[in-house]
Amino acid sequence: MLTAGQKKLLVELKSSLAEAVPEGQISESDYAKKGYHLEVRLDKGGLRRVAQTMLDKRFMLETVTAVDFIDSFELVYLYATYYHQYCRVLTRIRIAKDAQPYSVSAIYPAAIWLEREVYDFFGIRFQEHPDLKRIINPDDADYFPLLKNFGKTKFTDQIDDILC
Amino acid sequence: MEVKGSPICLPSKGYQVEAQESPAVVGFVPVQDLLNLARVNALWPLTFGIACCAIEMMAAGVARFDWDRFGIIPRGTPRQADVMVVAGTIPHKLVSTIKTLYDQMPAPKYVIAMGNCAISGGPFSYDGQYAIVNGADKIIPVDVYIPGCPPRPEALLQGFIKIQTKYTKGIIDANRRAEKAARRAKK
């Protein structure tokens, strides 16, 4: 049940995003179930182009996070706006374990520390990042904690029987 | 998929600091009791709150629970503090800070481990935890443990009172027990 303003904004967004990232798949998703209106799935690159269009549309970079899918990482960028109707765009990109994506900190200064946190927990090195070093874990830590093969998760141990 | 070892928090050696009574006082028990009585009635805690227990520590200092009644005045610098209240979880990054602050406090000094996190890692200590140290006594010698997550302000006040009894009535009882044991042994 999108309001008229949101429909207009979504159409506008889809056109400007399609023009900025032709190779990305842009799909509308159900806000009630997912929590975001638009999903942009990239595979090669284009993070900075998406970030630039988002900034032009006065969106804010809500959060940057990564998910470790054993054989690859998935970087998730969430943009939200409060100037027009409320609208949230989720950008997803699958990268290899040793890939080095480009940092969007030139466009959004908030990304400097958000990406440092992703590096700190996953070891993903961002290119063109002003000072990529650990932010939360101790500086001399040699482990990346949120990897699936680190510590005790259900991929390293039989988690189900432990819990119940 | 090779499994990297997760650094289970090995307890670092209990951090023993040699603190001795001054030579002039060692022999005289009454002088020592008098000194202890003076020391424990003015316990100045170091304002060193780490996490949720810090809020309950502040609540203990405010009008309702009011720890001023026991002569407890919070101090900002370790140079003027008697008691270090470790209120919250102890991550690895904070260990050197806690040791530095503990060393910078002049003797006689006492430590209260407030909350489950400071006693044993509390709700955050499980097999595979990489971030925290399981308990303040792995780093500094602790006098009083206050369980609770977070413990109520009254529990913190009881902790302070526990320190007061430990260093006054506690010592007197210990001496009396020792004398009784000596007499029984002589018979």
Added chain:
Amino acid sequence: MLNIKTIDDATINQRVYQLNLGPQHPSTHGVMHLLLTLDGEVVVKIEPIIGYSHRGHEKMAENRIYEQYLPNPARMDYLSGMIFNHGYCMAVEKLCGIEVPRRAEYIRVITSELNRIASHFIGTMDYAMGLGAITPFLWGWDDRENILDLLEMISGSRLTYSYGRFGGVRNDITKEFYDGTRKFIDRLRSRFWDYENLINQNVIFIKRSKEVGVISKEDALAFGVTGPTLRGSGVKYDVRKNEPYSAYPEFKFEIPTRKEGDCLARYQVRMAELEQSVNIIEQALDHLPPGPVRAKVPRFVTPPEGDCYVTFESARGAAGFYIVSDGTRVPYRIKVRAPSFSNLFVLTKICPGHFLADIVAIFGSIDVTVPEIDR
């Protein structure tokens, strides 16, 4: 305010020295480490160093079932523990498609707003104490103790609540809580006049807060600042109003904002939000619907595969839970969007050029909780 541009590099490395406003400092609420580069009394550069209260919340989420993770959200931002607790329950409910009865939604709104009032009391009064006013600190905490008694009546804990369950709340509110909240609202309304006289017109307080730490709208957008810090700069964004969730659409309340964007504006926004929260609680108590307090939910929820993002308005800003589930009882990944994390790093943009004493004021006015930043 010294203009930083005029200092050239030659003089910088001569007179500039670094100072740690370190982990243990009365003015850093918690263990926040601000590495200040100072030229005399003026701050040239500020670098917040965090991680001193990191407990690995997100790693813990990956080896616990959803129900076992309930106590964690309240320990992230312990000042708005109830709001985070209900936020986590909302995230799992959206993931599994659980319908929450209206009475439970109302109780969630009442307890969240009570928790917001308690958190704002700390935010504003700690800020005032940072500027040297001790009396409001004691007054604010006195009111806060009443709220803690009320919330303890129904949830059993004072600070770290586990009151929410998937599909509602753990138990119904008692008559004693209902009357106690009514009494508390009347008492609090009479107390606003006291705070008005106690500190809002105090010359020193105004002199130290006006035009200090001004956050412009563009900075706020670029750094992702949300919550009272953003509303102090004139942007009317509140998740309860912009992205209505739970039972908030059924209540009438405004979003107080100020245009100046300085420390005083943020303080006034928080004080005005107290009144709005009181209105919400009153309306919720007036129209409290009967009915069950918890939906029929299996003992262990098993959400379908996929991900979802739920945002809610904590006392510090737009917090959020991004949950990726792979169809089993154990979450695959939980990412917590901490409003304090984004609000904190706007300091690096607005602090240079201020005096050292103003840093304490700016940091207090942004009102962060450290374990929420470090997670």
Added chain:
Amino acid sequence: MVQAGLGEFLFVFIFFIVGLILPLSMVIINFVLGPRVYGEKRLVPYESGVAPIRTAWMQFGASYYLFALIFLAFDVDVLYLFPVLLSYQRGTGFSELVELFIFLFLLTLAIVYAWRKGVFKWK
């Protein structure tokens, strides 16, 4: 004769002796009775829990010096008030009060002058 001459200054001498004994006795008692502790970071200067980055012996802005001068002006103020205290018992009391305020007013003029010159503006 000499002893009588000294009579007035006896209280100054007592004042000096007490001023000497009190602090010294505090230090000595503390040294005798206080316990000793030997942590390794005991003598590290306190900087909120972490090691200080540079030594404190370095250049700093001249504005601090100006603030020190302003403090000096007020401190000398108080110093001169001591003799006024002595001469207070003789007079009826009101005229001394006016003299006192004139004296204070003249000294605050120094502060107003410094204020106009912009000492308090940090440059």
